[in-house]
Amino acid sequence: MPNLNKNYEKLRKNYLFTETAKKIAVFEERTGRKVLRLGIGDVTLPLSSAAVNAMKRAAEEMGRKETFRGYGEEQGYAFLREAIKKYYADRGVSVSANDIFISDGAKSDCANLSDLFDENNTVLLPDPVYPAYADVNVMAGRKIVYAAADESNGFLPEPDENTRADIVYLCSPNNPTGAAYAAEELEKWVRYAIQKKAVILYDAAYECFIPFGGFFDKSADDAGKNRAENGKDFPVRSIYEVPGADQCAIEVCSFSKFASFTGTRCGFTVIPAALRCKNVSVKEAWTRRQSARFNGVSYIVQRGAEAALSEAGMAENERNAAYYMQNARIIRESLQSAGVVCYGGYAPYVWAKCPFGMTGGEFFAFLLNRAQIAGTPGGGFGKNGENYFRFSAFCSRESALLAAERLQNVLNRGV
Amino acid sequence: MPNLNKNYEKLRKNYLFTETAKKIAVFEERTGRKVLRLGIGDVTLPLSSAAVNAMKRAAEEMGRKETFRGYGEEQGYAFLREAIKKYYADRGVSVSANDIFISDGAKSDCANLSDLFDENNTVLLPDPVYPAYADVNVMAGRKIVYAAADESNGFLPEPDENTRADIVYLCSPNNPTGAAYAAEELEKWVRYAIQKKAVILYDAAYECFIPFGGFFDKSADDAGKNRAENGKDFPVRSIYEVPGADQCAIEVCSFSKFASFTGTRCGFTVIPAALRCKNVSVKEAWTRRQSARFNGVSYIVQRGAEAALSEAGMAENERNAAYYMQNARIIRESLQSAGVVCYGGYAPYVWAKCPFGMTGGEFFAFLLNRAQIAGTPGGGFGKNGENYFRFSAFCSRESALLAAERLQNVLNRGV
Numbered sequence: 001m002p003n004l005n006k007n008y009e010k011l012r013k014n015y016l017f018t019e020t021a022k023k024i025a026v027f028e029e030r031t032g033r034k035v036l037r038l039g040i041g042d043v044t045l046p047l048s049s050a051a052v053n054a055m056k057r058a059a060e061e062m063g064r065k066e067t068f069r070g071y072g073e074e075q076g077y078a079f080l081r082e083a084i085k086k087y088y089a090d091r092g093v094s095v096s097a098n099d100i101f102i103s104d105g106a107k108s109d110c111a112n113l114s115d116l117f118d119e120n121n122t123v124l125l126p127d128p129v130y131p132a133y134a135d136v137n138v139m140a141g142r143k144i145v146y147a148a149a150d151e152s153n154g155f156l157p158e159p160d161e162n163t164r165a166d167i168v169y170l171c172s173p174n175n176p177t178g179a180a181y182a183a184e185e186l187e188k189w190v191r192y193a194i195q196k197k198a199v200i201l202y203d204a205a206y207e208c209f210i211p212f213g214g215f216f217d218k219s220a221d222d223a224g225k226n227r228a229e230n231g232k233d234f235p236v237r238s239i240y241e242v243p244g245a246d247q248c249a250i251e252v253c254s255f256s257k258f259a260s261f262t263g264t265r266c267g268f269t270v271i272p273a274a275l276r277c278k279n280v281s282v283k284e285a286w287t288r289r290q291s292a293r294f295n296g297v298s299y300i301v302q303r304g305a306e307a308a309l310s311e312a313g314m315a316e317n318e319r320n321a322a323y324y325m326q327n328a329r330i331i332r333e334s335l336q337s338a339g340v341v342c343y344g345g346y347a348p349y350v351w352a353k354c355p356f357g358m359t360g361g362e363f364f365a366f367l368l369n370r371a372q373i374a375g376t377p378g379g380g381f382g383k384n385g386e387n388y389f390r391f392s393a394f395c396s397r398e399s400a401l402l403a404a405e406r407l408q409n410v411l412n413r414g415v
Numbered sequence: 416m417p418n419l420n421k422n423y424e425k426l427r428k429n430y431l432f433t434e435t436a437k438k439i440a441v442f443e444e445r446t447g448r449k450v451l452r453l454g455i456g457d458v459t460l461p462l463s464s465a466a467v468n469a470m471k472r473a474a475e476e477m478g479r480k481e482t483f484r485g486y487g488e489e490q491g492y493a494f495l496r497e498a499i500k501k502y503y504a505d506r507g508v509s510v511s512a513n514d515i516f517i518s519d520g521a522k523s524d525c526a527n528l529s530d531l532f533d534e535n536n537t538v539l540l541p542d543p544v545y546p547a548y549a550d551v552n553v554m555a556g557r558k559i560v561y562a563a564a565d566e567s568n569g570f571l572p573e574p575d576e577n578t579r580a581d582i583v584y585l586c587s588p589n590n591p592t593g594a595a596y597a598a599e600e601l602e603k604w605v606r607y608a609i610q611k612k613a614v615i616l617y618d619a620a621y622e623c624f625i626p627f628g629g630f631f632d633k634s635a636d637d638a639g640k641n642r643a644e645n646g647k648d649f650p651v652r653s654i655y656e657v658p659g660a661d662q663c664a665i666e667v668c669s670f671s672k673f674a675s676f677t678g679t680r681c682g683f684t685v686i687p688a689a690l691r692c693k694n695v696s697v698k699e700a701w702t703r704r705q706s707a708r709f710n711g712v713s714y715i716v717q718r719g720a721e722a723a724l725s726e727a728g729m730a731e732n733e734r735n736a737a738y739y740m741q742n743a744r745i746i747r748e749s750l751q752s753a754g755v756v757c758y759g760g761y762a763p764y765v766w767a768k769c770p771f772g773m774t775g776g777e778f779f780a781f782l783l784n785r786a787q788i789a790g791t792p793g794g795g796f797g798k799n800g801e802n803y804f805r806f807s808a809f810c811s812r813e814s815a816l817l818a819a820e821r822l823q824n825v826l827n828r829g830v
Binding site: 001002003004005006008011015017018040042043044045046047048049051052055056059060062063064065068069070071072074104105107108111112115116117118120121132135136139166167196197198199260262263264265277278280282285288289291292293294295296297298299300301304 | 714
């Protein structure tokens with residue numbers, strides 16, 4: 001009889017978001033009341049018409065013999081890799097189209113990239129962070145060490161020379177905190193990686209919100225003030241803005257948040273040709289892995305992604321990003337006016353310190369019962385998130401305003 | 416410094432099809448002559464208009480706020496799982512929609528399912544077979560044992576009571592041989608799995624061709640004759656046609672060949688609720704794995720897959736399947752008339768015994784140089800394929816006829 005992967009026993013039984021979704025369903029069933037969902041970071045604004053039209057055209061091409069396409073190019077179509085190269089170039093970042101790999105999303109890549117490494121490697125994760133990184137490495141039996149993200153460092157941990165790690169996950173802007181590294185902060189991680197010969201897996205899924213962020217920094221919270229007063233640079237959108245990163249960092253990105261692709265599914269990963277582990281090309285190892293385990297992303301979706309990066313697509317995407325960030329501001333200001341301390345600012349999340357001395361789990365129950373608002377308890381993202389709470393602002397303006405109103409009411413009323 | 420997965424060193428450097436594609440490109444570059452590609456099993460007929468129209472409608476839905484969809488249902492949309500359930504039911508096979516998982520393709524699932532099992536399990540593979548199964552399990556460091564498929568068993572190996580295996584991959588109709596198991600043959604594997612407490616991963620990606628196959632069986636080759644004379648049943652399209660399979664078998668299937676989805680990407684896997692390993696539900700383990708490592712298939716593609724299963728879609732799909740099978744007959748009869756022995760018959764492949772005492776590699780070079788035809792050397796699928804050659808018939812009728820003509824000429828001319 002086969003042994004099931006023994007590492008699965010070490011996992012939490014349910015994935016964080018599956019678990020909270022169940023709690024919400026049970027509440028609605030029991031009370032008959034509709035819950036305002038600010039839990040999952042799922043977009044609500046539609047695809048740009050550029051993307052829609054491109055996919056309709058691509059579907060038509062697939063219906064005619066002359067223009068039909070079977071298996072696509074192994075790394076993804078050149079037209080999309082070139083468009084992504086340009087997306088970087090427009091921000092002054094140079095990435096080779098040959099080093100770009102198209103995938104079905106950042107979640108898949110953040111997990112699958114770990115397959116390239118032995119199970120005896122040590123993984124360093126920020127705490128708190130997106131829970132899938134830990135789950136995947138627990139499943140693979142790797143040792144995990146944590147870099148504490150907390151109020152003292154503005155939720156942006158720096159590397160510790162005394163910590164040995166082989167693989168470092170960074171997520172900037174961070175999910176759940178919305179904190180984002182400036183170049184000089186990220187340089188420390190690149191130096192650490194080069195010195196320790198570690199590989200950085202840099203998840204940039206929220207990079208598109210950086211130009212619309214930053215207002216939290218100018219706020220009343222201490223970490224934000226410190227950051228602003230220290231005159232730190234504006235956050236970088238790609239780790240390749242930092243010299244040396246091409247020798248130690250893989251960047252994973254996604255069309256999910258940026259172009260409303262959570263249900264359309266497309267992401268990409270950059271593995272610089274210069275990145276080698278003990279003289280083996282990581283890019284070659286990845287190519288070998290993908291050719292045995294993956295068959296690429298739908299041609300139709302790749303055409304949609306290409307169009308999302310066009311001038312017309314970008315204009316719509318940017319409008320959407322600004323919309324979500326305005327939602328975040330609305331929710332945050334409501335919390336702040338009730339005395340709740342908030343952090344972050346570069347992703348459409350509000351990372352709030354739980355009031356009334358509550359834990360995230362207690363605050364979840366409090367908001368669900370008293371205001372029919374569902375967010376995500378911070379402890380789901382790591383030990384350091386225990387007393388925090390994440391609100392997602394990927395909702396409609398109406399929901400953000402309704403949430404703001406309900407939050408004010410319930411918080412001002414007290415426990 | 417991270418250690419790269421040490422198992423990758425044990426892999427062939429390149430994936431089979433990547434390697435032959437390079438050889439063809441080099442030949443065309445060197446000679447300036449166009450090669451007739453009968454290598455990769457990639458479809459050439461377009462999507463059904465039912466699928467195209469459904470995807471266009473779905474793309475439009477994604478462009479309107481009221482009908483936009485973000486992250487989909489975890490196992491795949493119910494509308495598609497219900498359509499697949501009906502696809503089985505129409506053949507008298509009962510599968511629960513709750514046990515169906517939608518994926519981006521059979522290749523991904525055949526690989527990802529192996530993640531559920533420990534690396535210390537022994538994997539049994541038919542030889543020859545689709546090379547990705549071996550690659551994936553080499554990457555995971557599992558021990559692999561082989562069941563020889565050869566002329567003596569009509570390329571349909573039976574289980575050997577003395578072989579211990581925890582995970583058994585079966586592919587029926589087989590890629591590359593086109594041989595397919597009848598119920599009474601598959602029953603032996605199900606009995607073996609139940610007795611040894613092994614799990615069968617049953618790859619049914621070519622099941623749709625079975626109704627159009629079988630003519631090879633009535634041919635002059637011995638294995639075919641034996642099979643016909645023994646009065647064996649027609650092959651089964653699903654392992655769940657065999658009693659007890661729901662306790663030991665996972666079935667993986669795909670829209671790739673069946674509905675021309677190689678470039679559109681959709682597959683599905685059935686994990687019966689009754690399937691347990693040491694009292695752990697395999698279905699639950701898979702759910703946990705997928706929720707941490709995968710975010711589902713594009714809504715647009717799922718709508719296309721649903722439409723491909725509609726009455727109108729099925730009519731087009733079946734016409735296409737018959738077309739490819741007729742191509743296979745044309746290629747095969749050309750080979751046979753030149754005295755080449757051929758096997759298989761239930762997939763649009765021709766599995767030929769290399770003439771002139773050649774190995775598959777030698778025959779590849781011979782056909783490339785003399786006839787500008789590229790197929791796949793059988794050794795790429797396993798040791799037992801060394802003296803065989805696979806022709807793919809997923810080509811146009813024109814290509815099949817041209818190949819038949821060229822094959823006759825070159826084979827009758829001799830070495």
